Amino acid sequence: MTPAARPSQHAPELRAAARHLNRRRFLTVTSAAAALAFATNLPSAGIAAAAELDAARITENPFTLGIASGDPLPTSVLLWTRLAPAPYQPDSGLPAERVTVRWELAHDDRFRRIVRRGTVTAHPEFHHAVHVEVSHLDPGRVFHYRFRVGNWVSETGRTRTAPAPGERTSAVTLAAVSCQAYHDGYYTPYAHLAQDDVDLVFHLGDYLYEYAVDAVGGRRKYTDRTLPAVFNRETVTLEDYRLRYALFKSDPDLRAAHAAHPFVVTWDDHETENNYADDIPENSVPPEEFLLRRAAAYRAYWENQPLRRPQQPAGPDMRLYRRLHWGRLAQFDVLDTRQYRSDQAYGDGAHVPGPESDDPARTMTGRTQERWLLDGWRASRALWNVVPQQVMFSQRNVDPTTPSRVSMDAWDGYRASRRRVLDGARAARVENLMVLSGDVHSAYAFDIKDDFDDQTSATLGTEIVATSISSGRDGADRPETWDTYMTANPHLKFYNGRRGYVTVALGRERARADFRTVPYVLTPGAPVTTAASFVTEVGDQGLKPA
Template sequence: MAVRHKPELLAAARYFGRRRFLTVTAAAAALAFSTHLPARGAAGSTELDAATIAGDPFTLGVASGDPLPDSVLLWTRLAPAPFEPDGGLPQQHVTVEWEMALDERFSAPVRSGVGIAYPEYHHTLHIDVAGLEPDRVYYYRFKTGTWISETGRTRTAPVTTAAAASLTYAAVSCQAYHDGYYTAHRHLSQDDVDVVFHLGDYLYEYAVNATGGQRAYTDRKLPALFNREAMTLEDYRLRYALYKSDPDLRAAHAAHPFVVTWDDHETENNYANAISENNDPPEVFLLRRAAAYRAYWENQPLRGAQLPNGPDARLYRRLQWGTLAQFDILDTRQYRSDQVYADTKHSGGPLQDDPTRTMTGAAQESWLIDGWRDSQALWNVMPQQVCFSQRKLDLTAEPVMSMDAWDGYRASRRRILDGAKSAGVENLVVMTGDVHVGYAFDIKDDFDDPASKTLGTEFTATSVASGRDGAERPPTWDTYLKANPHLKFYDGRRGYVRVTLDRQQAQADFRTVSAVTKPGAPITTAASFVTEAGNPGLQPA
């Protein structure tokens, strides 16, 4: 079926085509011409008198992210009418005050300042608050005109040399708005965790109908502008407004600092580098990717270092929690080789082991392994997107595997595992999203030999909503467990995974809800597993 594109994308594509700008670098250089977006800080708008803002501009809540020992990033967006393309504000910049304190009443203030919400950045704010004390909880809020935002709670990391005793974090992924309610986020907002890792598919590019899909709204009707696939910057911005309007997601962001990374649906299903799902011309797809990346940065608690340059963004980065844990957050979409055989499931072949193919790109791969060599942490945690461990999907002699996961990039996975071994990584934990189920894997040196050495542990966070309600034992449950002896747990319900690290062990609690197509379901712990420091291998807790 022919793919139809927005007129502005086609016009920009023709601009690229005339000049043979078919590379990522060239697309980045020409993006400002195509979309009229200035560089950050170059805005020339006049100032809006905040006293004239008639409605609450903090409709999309507050968020914080990427905690360091002395700083944390604060985020909000001004949008009194979030479902309008302009958010209900004119093309003028707005002065916003922010403050941070040691208590919720703000009786013990520690930092305050002023930020400018530019219309070119859709009136979003990214405040990098420096000079904070390490390993401390803080509260923050924003004010403009007569309006005060809700209060957010965040924290800083311990100093990098501190022998932190413990850390509890959660991992979430895959929150298709149209597939159900964000009940898991509501429970997560009430859980006692230090930080949340969002592993991708924060939003989906797919259309959302007037009743919100499986949410089946009867008390409201969503605007028709959501009922189309996101393609342009306006589309992606509006989609974030829809997702962030959810009260449960807002509650989770307000309760905990988030560390975010993307997968495919923040841009387009199963894309790989500059190759789209439908093999669109690169000059067309890179414009779409640029729009998606920009909207992602605008709407997430990310620092300026992650601000995209056209269709490129340096999202992979490293955080530390004293000497207890090092987190190497990966981007497995932007630099990967195209999927072989098929984008999803296939029996595979020799191209899976082609050494020229990569999941991470050479620069990110070197950065990861070099970081392991320099690591002083007890636990080395790798938050990333797609299933890392081998996953046979049937019991045949040449089993079907996912070509979109690391099984389709086996040489790349081999280099990562060999790099971990050469760096002396003893306690490797891989955190994964994407597959809408909860898994617990032993990471084997040779996945086809159950007796081979266990090199680490992989915990897969199920979806928040994607896939609708799910089931405790999906139809493939028995087959997958038989085909993959290193798979120790498999649950198909929605929820999140909570991991507690200390000096002796890591414990993962798989938290699940019974349903997401109706709001308010209770949460339970489906299973808990531990792996001992210095002795990889999962055991029931």
Template sequence: MTSTHAPEMQAAARQLMHGRRRFLTVAGAAATLAFATNLPGTGGAEAHAASVTDFDARRIKEDPFSLGVASGDPLPGSVLLWTRLAPRPYETDSALPKARIRVEWEVAHDERFRRTVRRGSVTAHPEFHHSVHVEVDGLAPDRVFYYRFRAGSWVSPVGRTRTAPARGARVGELRLGVVSCQAYHDGYFTAYKHLAGEDVDAVFHLGDYLYEYAVNAVGGERKYTDRRLPAHFNRETVTLEDYRLRYGLYKSDPDLRAAHAAHPFVVTWDDHETENNYAGGTPENDVPPEEFLLRRAAAYRAYWENQPLRVPQRPTGPDMRLYRRLRFGRLAQFDILDTRQYRSDQAYGDGWQVPGPESENPVRTMTGAAQERWLIDGWSNGTRPVWNVVPQQVTFAQRRSQSAPGFKLSMDSWDGYPASRERILAGAESAGVKNLLVLTGDVHVSYGLDIKRDFADPASRTVGTEIVTTSVASGKNGADRPADWERLTGANPHMKHYNGRRGYALLTLTPEQARADFRTVAAVTTPGAAVTTAASFVTEAGNPGLKPV
């Protein structure tokens, strides 16, 4: 990204950098001021509200529900419903005025809405790009519901969602979809078409919902269409307008919309929702830190606007509390992590490197101290579930590049933060966690990994299981056996599965076992590929370790 700052300001910023990069919070207050003042629901919004008018939704001339509907973060008596009004999502203002628009919503037991259980209205504010987040309470637990929105004479598509079981409920089975990494320019979202038809209770999205990279007029690999994209997509996302437009592009995909309408999503981000491989307040490239924090604030704001997230996740400037906890009866607890916002900078300049004193420094952290304490304390407090599931972003188990000495590890994954990983595993052991499941995205391949108590000793105890889902589209078509398949599986005996095709994972939890089905499609650079199951594994409750089915 080209800086607009004067050369002397760039030089001053570089002098503040430590080594290659350094975490700084310079101008954090400026970023907060730019992105958190005069917003609806904030203390300073009263004067601004007087200057914002109301717009009669009956005057909308084109379908405002072009981006579909979504639901998320199911609780025993509550669901979160989302939509965004966007008659023309490829335009900066979505063809709507800078005015408040009233949107009605409705929840029912049936998809024809003959048995309505809740209804109300909400304001779509221009400050939030006319997105709405409706927290519907007072619902029965563990039930399927249907929902829709209305703006003027326009009615949205019908969405299907469900509430979580009551905290003390005995749950016989829980079925989940697991997805990540959907680069629009790398191919079609065919996996979502198939996932929309799966019988799952929720979908966990583990990051890289969008990519910041430029998308050309034909949509990269999406060449089988007559549509031509506007030129403003053919640049990297930097500003709030850029990120908002990019979500409009991604959410215009019919298969992604179908998956959101079919299932509630639980989302967390990785790096590309902001910038590749950023770490905390440290950017990928050598730009002034205050410039990056403004970019991060824009990315976080657009993320919240376009995802089914609750009010506690609404960002304040460049900060957003995304880590949170969900519970599904006595069967499973989900501790959703954020491994981007609080991490130490990658050691040795990032990439795959030989580990050493810098990467093994015990003060280095993947989660930040507060999130780490929250995670470990959450395992110790309250009734212990059968399964403790940790949905997060980057590979947790060790991945050696080769068997011989001098092997390299990924500095962007937990291998670059081994002391942080050790604290997590020690915390799980101290809390008496018996069935640890880590869900991961990021790497555009699927893995099934045993989590060892000591990765240096293949004979050490297996203390958990990691399920790494492949990408929806990132990396284009991929291959069943990537070029490094033999080298990686040979160097890592705890790696029980490795496949490089696109797709998603299905995770089925019962009191007795967890089953992972790795679902793949043969191609994403052409539309319409069928889905198959590449492999299936189970791990038994109380007896960790993946076994093929």
């Protein structure tokens, strides 16, 4: 990584080049970059004069990657699917032709009371993905949906609209998930989440991993199938990322969770490359080449996630931070802490904070997103202000000594940026602040202190960290670092290294977090238990055992 403490001054020019790189430029960049240039400069849907495919010619199930919904609004739902009769082939088993997809939205799962229906075109330019924004719906309602192509009918999904603006909603239950390395184990936690009664799911990053997956699925050790060789390489090109989403979305438990609940997604690093920061890659790759890879990763992310039109990328840029509301009960400020951040100080690992990491100019969010967050808090009328984001927000000392090393990739490596956010929360009189995080493959519960080195300072909020779905393999209830971390961080209330997810029930008097874990993911079928539960009271922040 470079020693630069702030994003590259050349980033605008490099992004513009990544958007507009043409065929003549193929001769002046590497072959990998040239392939990316071609992939990321595909025309927008509707520009290419693709013929229309007769759906009767589709002889295999096109809904192998499931269905999904996302970003519920008071009068609108977003529905997603991608047609892939042969998901492990680069063309997904379809010719480069348009396909007409019919969709239906109903009050009941038998579709006897249809609310809306229509058609949408699956364009080959977007790998036959569709994003349907259904509007003019009643707030606070549950709906069922499905898609049709020719004689094929998708599974049925369940989604919902958010409550009306200003409604004094009494409760909302959310789930937080993160980090689903396919090669590290089965997605068993999703099977249990699909059965839980939650209103929406926040995916906090690492939906995809760029690492190679071998013929037996890594730690899954398949004996009944052999994965194609196309997965046994790191993702670099648009084709690579598209195929990797197909592999991950082929998991039945992930598909079940998507069908059961609307998802609100944000990325971390592995959707593109480990530990990248803005236009700076993990390794010594030229920024212009990395931005081409980033453009490919962002395009594939859009194609494979239930996202609305404002999130559609332009080359290597994608506006992923956004705000959702749940009546007057909760405001959700979804952050992107990867695309705009300064380069990590002192490398990517653990280090004692110093002048480089504490440079006031360093940013985790970028100036524009930071101002958006603080302005949103000042305008908020919600009882709970919840910040779903990627990396650990609270201080986490990894040594029992003073000073201690901390992670340079988390907010600990951007302490001035964290200070501005906390000062902004105080200035906005945010009384019930909750940060949702992922990334670290363990479950944590923190009190967010005004000064983490002074435990008598005010508690400004709580942080709930979701463990991984599968990354890190089975894990343990008490990781090797348990004693050290619990001793070195008095504001840490819970630490568990098993796989799973967390549910959070927000009410008008308190919030309750239940950490749900499974004992193993190296083989399928594990049961789920609640490892611990905590509450924090409205107007009296701080976690207490439930």
